[in-house]
Amino acid sequence: MTQLNTFRAGPDETGHFGIYGGQFVAETLMPLILELNEAYESSKKDPEFAAQLSGLLKHFVGRESPLYFAERLTEHYGGAKIYLKREDLNHTGAHKINNCMGQILLAMRMGKKRIIAETGAGQHGVATATVAARFGLKCAIYMGETDIERQKPNVFRMKLLGAEVIPVTSGSRTLKDALNEALRDWVTNVADTFYIIGTVAGPHPYPELVRDFQNVIGEETRRQMMAQEGRLPDTLLACIGGGSNAMGLFHPFLDDDSVEMIGVEAAGHGIETGQHAASLNGGTPGILHGNRTYLLQDEDGQITEAHSISAGLDYPGIGPEHAWLNDIGRVKYVNATDSEALEAFQLCCKLEGIIPALESAHALAHLETLAPSLPKDHLIVINLSGRGDKDIFTVADALGVEL
């Protein structure tokens, strides 16, 4: 076997990263997925597509997002120098819009008239509804009933943006069930509908194309760090549900040996309790939602329910490229519990004047372990993937505060 000379070449032609990925979907969807792959490949060769996307990212999304030196967090931990990649400052308040903008341009290129998406925390739903409004396409968002309850402000945002929010009452009524329902919609409305998947998962080519649209995060970070510090960062840190914000930050650095990467999964009440959303740390390989990856499942191959205080991480799977990066050891995957994330959430508010998303707070929580023992010239970049305004009700509830 030849030695890999790059970690960035995946997936292979059949959509696999090692044994992960693939195209595990019903036959009805296969022709659509093959058509999507062709459209995506041709868009990559079209300079006009790239120019249009980059113009929209600049003028509509507000990129580039700052790489911000978090002086007081750095001081607090007393070790490594901490930078925040401010994806929370994007239009709609998270990294999700980078991918939505790319996919809606693809949808229009393919002549599709209707957009569907699944959402957990509502960030991907809001971003999808936003781009659908911007381009005047019909939009339906599938969201679990449980998530609708805990993310009311985002539900109303989607409605204001003209999207239909369809409550999902099957299964555990969270993100995985929303994905099932969106797939059922897609199987039914094959002719006119484009499915904007929100993370680096699903059947090939989704993991690849979502990653590519999110790579702007890491590409900017590289440029910004070179400008500010004159060198590459030493450690990259990001939270992982499906893993799109982490993949976007990590991927452009995968071949830089000196750059260490750490993904933080949601440990919920703790891995040992079984109530968590850490697919890599607490799951096994299996097949769900179009790809092979690590899943939370029982020994019969039935999918078990994930738990996290953060609706955006509350998913029993993870993108297949992360599964592969885990197995080959290029990226290290750790986890943070609900309460560790809550602590980090509050610390970031108080020390930096930034309310982070509960998802991103999981990445921040790992600083406690990582940062203090590192030398002062060690550069850490955390992907602050979203802002936390949407989470204030959940946080108040967890802290026992009545609003």
Added chain:
Amino acid sequence: MSETRIDRRFAALKAEGRAAFVTYVMAGDPNYDASLEVVKGLPAAGADIIEVGLPFTDPMADGPAIQQAGLRALAAGATLRSTLKLISDFRKTDDDTPIVLMGYYNPIYAYGVDSFLEDALKAGVDGLIVVDLPSEEDEELCIPALKAGLNFIRLATPTTDDHRLPTVLANSSGFLYYVSIAGTTGAAAPKPSDVAVALERIRKTAKLPIAVGFGIRTGAQAAEIARIADGAVVGTALVEQIALGTDDQDAVKRLLALATEISDGIKSVRKN
């Protein structure tokens, strides 16, 4: 590959001049015993081929009725292991009726493909339909299953155009399952005229018998499909009877009564 019970059944029905009644029920729904009674009762109710559903938590191509059936079965403790036991219990009294195991890949993957194939053959399974294994993933299970002597039955849909069809047909055996509408199971009734046009197109390439499913609920509808196809598949309408039953016995009775009615519809159509 040697002949399976499925191949023999279609050949016999062709000689007899009628279409096959293909039934779908969920293994372990509402519980093991009642489900075994259903499966055992189906041949007498007119079923020519029985598809046994393998319960899965996330059946992405199924409508609400089959989703609920799967969850009922799982709540009653059904697993892949108990599903295979159900089939081998059925085989104790019926060695002729073909059994097709239908479901999603993950429970099979978790069981291990090699041990699954060995145990499925031992239990008396004749063919497999795995919804989320398209031709692109043939190496996973399809090719090992064919080698082991099982039929691998594939779905063709309204999106399977002439360009796609040869890919779907390669490595498929037993019969071709034509899904008459783009959608999930139980969604809507197919228009027989549309189905006829599609079948005519598919028959130009496909040499296998073609069974048509999705949305067939009554004997009359089944008869219309029986006129144009080699088999009619009924699932959702049968599975719904379990939910309607006042108790296990009533559920079993209802399901078998509906099966008998649909079977009469299919058998009323003579083709030679």
